[in-house]
Amino acid sequence: MKKIYVIDTNVLLHDPLAMFAFEENEVIIPSVVLEEIDSKKRLADEIGRNARFVSRELDRMRTSGHLHNGVALESGGILKVEMNHRRFVRVQESFGEMTNDNRILAVALNYHMEEQEKEESRPVILVSKDVLVRVKADVLGITAQDYLTDRISADSDQYNGHVTLRVHPSVIDEFYNQRSLNIAGLGTANRLLPNEFVILKDELGTSKSALLKVTPDGRRLEPLHLSNDPVWGITARNAQQRMALELLLNDEIPLVTLSGRAGTGKTLITLAAGLMKVEDEHKYKKLLIARPVVPMGKDIGYLPGEKEEKLRPWMQPIYDNLEFLFDTKKSGDLDKILMGLGSIQVEALTYIRGRSIPGQFIIIDEAQNLSKHEVKTIVSRVGENSKIVLLGDPEQIDHPYLDAQSNGLTYLVERFKEEGVSGHVTLEKGERSRLAQLAAERL
Template sequence: MASVQNCYLLDTSVILDDPTNILRISDENHNGVVITNVVLAELNSKKDDMRSEAGFQAREFFRLADAAWGEPISFIELPECVRNHVDMEECKNDRYYRLALNFDRSLHGGEEANLIDLFIVHREHYRVAHNFSEPKGINDAKIGEIADDYDLTLLSNDMSFRIAAEIRGIRTQSIRNSSVEAPEQIDFTYTYEYEETPAIPTEVNHHNFDQLTFIQKALSTSSEMYETGIQRHAFCFNNQIEWCDFDRRFGEHFSDELVRPLNVEQKFYYAMMTHPQNYVTVVSGSTGSGKTLVALQAGLELVEEGIVEGIVYARNTVTSNDQQAELGFRKGDEEQKLAFFMYPLYSAVNFTIEHQSKRSIDARVEYTGNTNSVKRENATEVFMKKYNIEVMDIAHMRGTTISRKFVIIDEAQNMTNATLKLIGTRMGDETRLVVMGDPGQIDHPFLSKRRNALVSLLNKAQHNNFIAGIQLRHTIRSQVADWFDKNF
């Protein structure tokens, strides 16, 4: 038996969260999705805002609407669930419009394009406008009036609006498509104990590149269980245990030109990025956890082995300062401006140069990073040319295709999902992508620890075999840096 058809009236906040919410709520046109002329006007007022995510989402909605097919319709052409409980006396002067939105499902987890109906209720004169005394909230009250007259479920992410509506007896729900409610609980590490043969419990379902640690225990002469000190590490891949022999991987055969990972989580991280079947890695970690340095080493190995042709580093240019400190206000040409934001890369490069200089017989040209500032700058340039390392502004990725490169995207916690989608769709054949950031350092004025591209991708990695996720929780820097990370 077919499920019950539901009809929803959307508040502006639902569309500003993500216009593709319409696609999900509609459920292939099984449910009725309605907005009012008030919502349409609010979206129109926000579309010229070029600095906020709300402005971007409003423009996304109108891009869909501009490509839609639409026509005025009569009351009888509304979905049955809209017509079933309508107050005909209060709604007799309302007018209706249907927009057939052309959603490309290939961009939203589906296979093909399809038309999704969005119904617009237009009311010229709202009763609530005549006796509304509050200085704010008149538009919410108008939307609530439509929900009440048509007996629709109101979808809104505005808690104050929902409370006001429920007091009036209106059914409400919220929807936050891009918000991750418990990002601190995201984890990809699992520890199991074993006595004879390591195994994953049959009731546990793992995704690709989950990080597994098996600890051996044995029975003592006094019949007490104790840890033998033997630990084995593995990835889960295709529901099988894929053993990671870190002693061999990072032992005497590991290139002396590269900086070795220092702890188990860094070793998992390195092995994950260089795995033949992994093309997208998302990593979170605080300052000093080795995100950039270890990623650079993995990229260098892939370049040396001919798997990729170079390394691309792109870092979000959102700053923790005021607007005058942003990229456009700095002195110099584009390359000089961008250099201000590339210190994490240059720091990792110089650390690698100094590491190599200690092992290089001829340190005169390439490995002079530890002599003086002039030679250090020259060494950095030579190093980056040798390994074909380039920096890029994410704003200039639109219209490009990056093929056979190792791409490092930094500061993803300061990106919207739309920006990350732009980056991801620029990746060409045989390119490997690493997305990194620190969810504890949000500088973007419209994002939060629950709502940013980094935690969204981490959340997807928990449920998708295509994306490898890892969290670096160990800080390898000063005690001061560690204290501030944990206490602020």
């Protein structure tokens, strides 16, 4: 049975292609949504770009017919702009003033009431990323859903880059003797992915174990190439950190993603690996470090000074880690070191759009605050002989339209997990302090 979907503004600002994602069903865009889209189109960020895209697409569809009468979509559905708010009195009785959200609810309620009067009524569903709008819809008796089209699988199914297998001790002995294992001979029901890490443990309960990595072609297991020697003074403190360093220092893997809670060491070990590759091995010409400018709390507004002075508060977590790695003692020492080296550049992601970045070790911190379109833009900037590393904690998202399943970092991990050019590890154990680990677990 075909359905009627009423789309909230935040869905289109989150994914401008959402209006085409409902197959053969009828898609309703309340007229107040156009007003909200219009108010956002002058913004210079991702929301502004999405608003402009939606505006252009609606204008293009006008050539096929009147939007208030409905325009046929390639999927077989119909797109309509609806101005009817006549059921607003009931919404106003429940929720008071005539806000834009309540106008959208009134349109959905109007369709719902009209369909209830028909013999063969179609389900009316309000689609919104605003939790309270969905709650209000439920109060009014309207079915409401989050926009789920661009979300990856549930938490339990998310790829974490490593797996533990219990095998007969003879299999572990075979690996140590031959320094390789055929995946087909393991008899595991789970498919192992390229560059995935495998921890073999003795099924009989002894302490015998081995840490291996799947080859890029996905056919064999091989030992880790790196010893546990310090990397710019940083030594891996757990198995996941050692896996991360294996990926970071492997020049044959140009895309690395690391996720994990605060304090697991993502940024520190990545900076250490980048410094080794750039300053010691000279594999890359420059170390480029960037992060999105998304505030955790209320925005502090415009900052005075030149670009470097404006960026300093946003990039301070990066500078804190660099101060630790360079073991600086006094204020200002790090700036002198960075000026002397000239090969380390700290930028806001705003300045990466449109660039081509060859021969560089690129670190994108706080990548969980990026949309899938922004991630595509960034990764597609990577030039020849460059390596890009994206870091983030999907549980700490400050972007208003993203969550743990729809952010760019999670999306990238899911899309590239079967590619031999990429590797991923989810860091699980906090190493910052016992207090930080408890805070991440309990708060």
